[in-house]
Structure formats: C-alpha cells, structure tokens
Amino acid sequence: MAEERALAMVTCTAPVNIAVIKYWGKRDNDLILPINSSLSVTLHQDQLKTTTTAAASRDFTEDRLWLNGEEVDVGHPRLQSCLREVRRLARKRRGGSAEDSAPLSLSYKIHVASENNFPTAAGLASSAAGYACLVSALARLYGVEGELSEAARRGSGSACRSMAGGFVRWQRGERPDGSDSLAQQVAPETHWPELRVLVLVVSGEKKQVSSTAGMQTSVATSPLLKHRAEVVVPERLERMTRSIRERDFEAFGQLTMQDSNQFHATCLDTFPPIFYLNDLSRRIIALAHRFNAHHACTKVAYTFDAGPNAVIFLLADTVAEFVEVVRRSFPPAANGDQFLRGLPVGSASLPQELLAAVVTESVPGAVQYILHTKPGPGPQLLDDPSQHLLGADGLPRCRA
Ligand code: DP6
Numbered sequence: 001m002a003e004e005r006a007l008a009m010v011t012c013t014a015p016v017n018i019a020v021i022k023y024w025g026k027r028d029n030d031l032i033l034p035i036n037s038s039l040s041v042t043l044h045q046d047q048l049k050t051t052t053t054a055a056a057s058r059d060f061t062e063d064r065l066w067l068n069g070e071e072v073d074v075g076h077p078r079l080q081s082c083l084r085e086v087r088r089l090a091r092k093r094r095g096g097s098a099e100d101s102a103p104l105s106l107s108y109k110i111h112v113a114s115e116n117n118f119p120t121a122a123g124l125a126s127s128a129a130g131y132a133c134l135v136s137a138l139a140r141l142y143g144v145e146g147e148l149s150e151a152a153r154r155g156s157g158s159a160c161r162s163m164a165g166g167f168v169r170w171q172r173g174e175r176p177d178g179s180d181s182l183a184q185q186v187a188p189e190t191h192w193p194e195l196r197v198l199v200l201v202v203s204g205e206k207k208q209v210s211s212t213a214g215m216q217t218s219v220a221t222s223p224l225l226k227h228r229a230e231v232v233v234p235e236r237l238e239r240m241t242r243s244i245r246e247r248d249f250e251a252f253g254q255l256t257m258q259d260s261n262q263f264h265a266t267c268l269d270t271f272p273p274i275f276y277l278n279d280l281s282r283r284i285i286a287l288a289h290r291f292n293a294h295h296a297c298t299k300v301a302y303t304f305d306a307g308p309n310a311v312i313f314l315l316a317d318t319v320a321e322f323v324e325v326v327r328r329s330f331p332p333a334a335n336g337d338q339f340l341r342g343l344p345v346g347s348a349s350l351p352q353e354l355l356a357a358v359v360t361e362s363v364p365g366a367v368q369y370i371l372h373t374k375p376g377p378g379p380q381l382l383d384d385p386s387q388h389l390l391g392a393d394g395l396p397r398c399r400a
Pocket of ligand 1: 018019021022023024032038127155156157158159211212213304305306
C-alpha cells in the first residue's frame, strides 16, 4: 500500500458573479435549494477574486481557518457542510478506484487561508467567491474532479454560479435531495468580447439584512415573490439565455434592469419590508434611464443585489462616455486619481445636448469609486508554490 502523504497544499482562485436573473428564496434552507432558477455573469478575476489555500497534514491537531489574515471559527455550519460534501465526493471517488497512488487521508485535519483582492466591506458578493474558492481548493486537495457546483451551493446559493466562467445558469432542479440543483455554463467568457461591467461602489457599509434572512422573510410573506418564481422567472430565463446566445444587448439590458427591479419590488412586498436600494441607487437608476432615453436605445443596464452598489453592464464602446457621465454627476470628493480602478478607460468629451439631457444633477462624493471589469473565467489552480497563503508549517505567511 502506498504511504500517505504528510502534508499536502493547494491554492486556487475563484471569481465573483453577478446575477442578471436573481436568485431570491429557498424551498429548502438546509440544502440551499432555490424556488427559482437564476442566471449570472462571472466577473474577471484580474479585478475581483478570492484566493484560498487548503492544506491537510497528519501533524495538524485541529481544523483552522483564516479569512483575510484573521483566524475565524471553523464551526460555521455552511463551511462544515461544504467540507462534508467534498469529503463525501472524495470517498465516493476512492471507492470507485483503487488506483490512488498516494491518497491523502480524509481524516487529517485541515488548515485553510482565504483572502480577497477587494474590500470585503464594499458589499461585493464575497461569499460566492469565497465558497467557490474553498470548494475548488478542497476538491483539488482530495483529488475530486467533475461536478462541484453542488458542493459550492452548500456554502451559499450564489456560490454555485462562481464554479464556472462566462454566463452561468443555476437550474433550480426538482429533486428533494438537491442532486439536480446545479450550475451550468450557458456560454464561455469569450462569447461576448465587447461586454463590459462597471461596479459603482456607493457605500462601504455592511448590509442591514443578510440575503439569507431577507429571502426567508420574503418566502414567508411576499405573494409577489411566489408569482415571480412560478410565472415571471421561467419565461425570463428563456429570453435571457437567448439574448446572451445572440449577443442582443437591447434584450439583455432590458431584462437585466427589469429583473433587478422586480427583485427589489419583492423586497418591498416582504413584510416587514426590506430596503437594499438607497437614495443614491435610485439616482443611478434614473441616470441610466436618462442616458438610454437620450440615445434612444439600451446602452447601459443596471442591476443591484442585497445592497446599494450598482453594477452596470454596457458594451466597450460606451464605457468612456458613461464613465464621464458618472464622473460629472457624482464628482469624486478627494483623491480623484483613485476614482477609476480596473481596466483602463479612454477619455470622452460629452456633447452639449447629452450634458443637458443626462447630467441634470451633481452630488459630489456620492460614488466612492468605479471598478471597470468584464466577464471572466471560472476557478483557477495556482501552480506556483510561492503563491500559497500558508507556509510549510501550515500557518499563514507574513505578507509584505
Ligand atoms: C440578491 O447566495 O448570498 O445576490 O444562499 O442564503 O447564501 P444564501 O444567499 P446568497 O443570495 C444572493 C442573492 C442575490 C441574488 C443572486 O445573486 O442571485
């Protein structure tokens, strides 16, 4: 029998995703099974990613976890649920073949370190990237391949969509055990090369009501949510999938805005109501509609999750002009050089008619910064050992 390895270490990265047909509401809270299917765009990891190192060793005495350098409790039920799921898959795989030359013992304790290349407090979907990354790293560690979205779903529903790049559909599934509630790629990130994404960070505040708690109240009280899940989403998903396949920005943008608006309408229809949008979010919505009305077509599409930050979809040839419109409407308060982050943005001068019709107000300092990104690939394995977040002793490395 091959000797078991003493220490094994793997590092992966995983992306953030933003839904254009929203997931809101569970039919099973423990298994994290949604009441409706959803569809998202995976964002590029050059701008937004989680990096996770997972290590297992016979010398570790307990499971330990570090998030952004701080040690946190490993007992979190969803974390345990992901871990259980990946180990179950590993056991299943090993049962199927005796070929493993150096199996890593599933009974070894593990150390996990995870960090984001963006501020967690910015309200960007960090749990989706976090759980997708955890599952990717653990799966590699245990030599598990194939379908992993089911394991990521156990951490956070939206995390299953971060297990693939490009355009991803999470099928609600029918089975009570959730085995058919999986995420699948609709089209790869290369499919729509002109598509761009702007994240308008308006607030670093932590959200008032977590998605998990919010959707539970919505399921219990909102008749609109029931109608949405049964009638509206199934039809929209088909149209959304088609608009992506055909790279039809007009249809894609309209559906994206309508679905974001309906999600926030179900929040208002929840009792007591939940408010994720703030006054600034509403100003951005109005600005996008003025911009589109001026151009007499859908040039930009907004979407908002469980917080006030706006995510804007647009095509590359609109970026410079729209960024200038945002800069004029919400002039940076201080350090204006940090206002634009991510992919480079060209300069644009705004025609007088556009200024008069679209830039109708100026609220200095309201938008903290704009992050320019695009669709990107799914989780990646980092081969370079110097990128591990844990040292050879299994403890977080001191980072310069
Ligand atoms: C508004 O995936 O964070 O972002 O499954 O309870 O962890 P849990 O919820 P989560 O909800 C995301 C909600 C959303 C819409 C979406 O991403 O589809």
